[in-house]
Amino acid sequence: MPRDLKRAAEHRKSRPARWELGKENTMNVAVRYYSRSGNTKAVADAIAEKAGVRAIAVDQKEAPLTDAADVLFIGGALYAYGLDSHLKEYLKTLKKGDAKKAVVFSTSRLSRHALDLIRKGLAEAGIAVAGETFYVKGKPDDRQLQEAAAFAGQFL
Secondary structure, eight states, rough: OOHHHHHHHHHHHHSOEEOOOOOSOEEEEEEEOSSSSSHHHHHHHHHHHHHOOEEETTTSSOOOOSSSSEEEEEEEEOOBBBHHHHHHHHHOHHHHGEEEEEEEEEESSSSSSHHHHHHHHHHTTEEEEEEEEEEEEOOOOHHHHHHHHHHHTTOO
């Protein structure tokens, strides 16, 4: 593939997907996450596959939302009872117009506290957060990844 076409394809992958909901409605979906061990990445990838988009780590240059998302799936894990600094900083960059609604997911060996911390960061940004969350304790297995995809389907 020529370089310019490859770059254009990568740019399209980093933008929220536009889902056809009906003749008049379209939905922009984005998936962002931070993962040290790969557990949260696995869940993010399952959600992204269901949504037809690419999950993007918040420390990648493609992470900023270039178009407002109708639904932003965002996830991370708990590290020493707090969020990783990459995810904390990303949450600080978000503003109300970036997403109509955020949906939070997490993996952790310790607790579900990351869900609360991410929700708090989104609320501080003025972004509405869905009441439902998705959590996996430890490494997700195939069944849990299928559950993550089904969970995402509720918001699409």
